[in-house]
Amino acid sequence: MALGVYLSVPFCRTKCSYCNFASDVFSRATFAGYIDRICSDIERAPVVAEQMGGQYESSVDTVYLGGGTPTLLDSAQLERLFVTIRQNFCLQPETEITVECAPGTLTAPVLEVLRRCGVNRVSLGVQSFVDAEAAVVGRLHKRATVFDDLENLRSAGITNINIDLIAGLPYQTTECWERSLSDAIASAAPHISVYMLEADEDSRLGRELIAGGTKYHAHFVPDDDLTADFYLAGCERLNAVGISHYEISNFARHGFESRHNLKYWTRQPYLGFGVDAHSMLKVDRAGKNFSEDKRTETDETVSPWRGFEAVRFAMPDSLEGYIAVRPPKRTPLSRQAAIEEIFFLGLRLIRGVDLRQAATQFGVDSINEFAATISELKENGLLESDGSVIRLTTRGRLLSNEVFEKFITIAESVG
Numbered sequence: 001m002a003l004g005v006y007l008s009v010p011f012c013r014t015k016c017s018y019c020n021f022a023s024d025v026f027s028r029a030t031f032a033g034y035i036d037r038i039c040s041d042i043e044r045a046p047v048v049a050e051q052m053g054g055q056y057e058s059s060v061d062t063v064y065l066g067g068g069t070p071t072l073l074d075s076a077q078l079e080r081l082f083v084t085i086r087q088n089f090c091l092q093p094e095t096e097i098t099v100e101c102a103p104g105t106l107t108a109p110v111l112e113v114l115r116r117c118g119v120n121r122v123s124l125g126v127q128s129f130v131d132a133e134a135a136v137v138g139r140l141h142k143r144a145t146v147f148d149d150l151e152n153l154r155s156a157g158i159t160n161i162n163i164d165l166i167a168g169l170p171y172q173t174t175e176c177w178e179r180s181l182s183d184a185i186a187s188a189a190p191h192i193s194v195y196m197l198e199a200d201e202d203s204r205l206g207r208e209l210i211a212g213g214t215k216y217h218a219h220f221v222p223d224d225d226l227t228a229d230f231y232l233a234g235c236e237r238l239n240a241v242g243i244s245h246y247e248i249s250n251f252a253r254h255g256f257e258s259r260h261n262l263k264y265w266t267r268q269p270y271l272g273f274g275v276d277a278h279s280m281l282k283v284d285r286a287g288k289n290f291s292e293d294k295r296t297e298t299d300e301t302v303s304p305w306r307g308f309e310a311v312r313f314a315m316p317d318s319l320e321g322y323i324a325v326r327p328p329k330r331t332p333l334s335r336q337a338a339i340e341e342i343f344f345l346g347l348r349l350i351r352g353v354d355l356r357q358a359a360t361q362f363g364v365d366s367i368n369e370f371a372a373t374i375s376e377l378k379e380n381g382l383l384e385s386d387g388s389v390i391r392l393t394t395r396g397r398l399l400s401n402e403v404f405e406k407f408i409t410i411a412e413s414v415g
C-alpha cells in the first residue's frame with residue numbers, strides 16, 4: 001500500500017496566540033541545519049522504519065508539507081525538500097502534494113517552486129476574513145491578502161485550495177462569523193476546514209482561558225455555547241452550497257477531500273519527518289520486524305512482539321531535540337489498540353464506522369466487546385446507527401473527545 005509522507009517545517013513569522021503546534025519563531029540561520037537534518041532523515045527512512053519494526057514501502061501517493069509555515073523557507077530550501085522526496089520515494093502518478101501556507105508568504109519565487117515541484121494542493125491558514133479578528137491573535141495578513149494569494153495560486157495552476165477558519169476567536173460575533181463564512185464560500189475554494197478554538201495548556205491563549213485571565217484578549221473569547229453555534233452554522237451553510245461535511249472539522253466539494261488526511265482517519269500507513277512528526281506503519285503478522293534479537297525471526301513462539309498490528313513513532317517535539325538526533329518515541333499497537341483506533345479515528349468521519357466491516361477485519365467477538373459502550377453512547381444521544389454503520393450525532397460531534405475517550409483503554413509505549 002502506498003504511503004503518505006508528512007514533512008514538518010516548524011518555522012513561523014510570529015507565534016499566533018491560539019497555536020498549540022510545535023512551531024515557533026526562529027532565525028533564518030536555523031533553517032539550513034534543519035533542512036540538512038530532515039533530508040538526512042528522508043534518506044535513512046528504510047533503516048528507521050526497520051528499527052521501529054514497521055513495514056517500509058517506497059511507493060508514495062500523498063505528500064504534505066505542514067508546520068509551521070513551510071513557505072517561509074527560501075525557494076532553494078523548499079525545492080531541496082521536494083527533490084529529496086522524489087529521489088528517495090517512488091511518487092505515484094496523481095500524487096496529492098499539499099503545502100500549508102500563511103497568507104502573504106506566497107512570493108513569486110515560492111510560487112514558481114511550488115509549480116515546478118508539482119505541488120497541486122495548497123492549504124491557506126486564513127482563520128478569519130475579519131482583519132481586526134485576525135490581528136488580535138497574531139495573524140499578519142489582511143482579507144485582501146487572501147484574495148491576492150488565491151488569484152496568484154490559480155494563475156500558477158493550483159486550484160485545489162483549502163481555507164482554514166477558526167470559530168471562537170476573541171471578539172468574534174455572529175455577524176463577523178457569517179462574514180468569514182461568506183468570504184470562504186465566495187473564494188470558491190473546494191475545501192474548507194472549520195476548527196473550534198481549543199482551550200488547552202499548549203497555547204498561550206488556551207492557558208489564559210483556563211486561568212480565567214485577560215491576556216491575549218481571552219476575556220473576549222465567545223463562550224462555548226456561542227462557539228458551538230458558530231460551528232453548527234458553518235456546517236449548515238457549507239453543506240447547503242455543496243461543500244459537504246466529511247470529517248468533524250473538514251468540508252469539501254465531491255472529489256476534493258484531503259487524501260492525505262484521510263490516511264490518518266482510516267489508518268493507512270504514513271511516514272513523518274521533522275519536529276513532532278508522527279508515523280504509522282503496519283508490522284507483519286509474525287511481528288518479526290519487532291524482534292530485537294534476530295534469532296527470534298524464525299521462532300514466532302518466542303518473539304516478544306508477536307501479535308502487534310502496527311507501530312506508531314513520533315520524532316522529538318522540540319527543534320533542539322530533533323537537531324540533537326534524539327530517538328523517536330515508539331508505540332507498538334496490539335490488535336486491541338488497533339480496534340480502538342478504528343472507532344476513535346473512524347468516528348471522526350461523517351460516514352461513520354461500519355461494524356460489519358470491522359468485524360470482518362478483526363473478528364465478531366472483538367467488535368462485540370464494544371457493544372455496551374456503543375449502546376450507552378446511543379442512549380445518551382451521542383451516537384446513531386444506520387444498519388451496521390455507527391456515526392456521531394450532531395451532539396456527538398460537539399462532544400467528540402468525550403465519545404472517543406470511551407473507546408480508549410489501551411496505553412502501550414516503548415521509548
Ligand code: SF4
Pocket residue numbers: 011012013014015016019020021023067068069102125
Ligand atoms: S502560523 Fe500556524 S503554525 Fe505558525 S504560529 Fe500561527 S497557527 Fe501556529
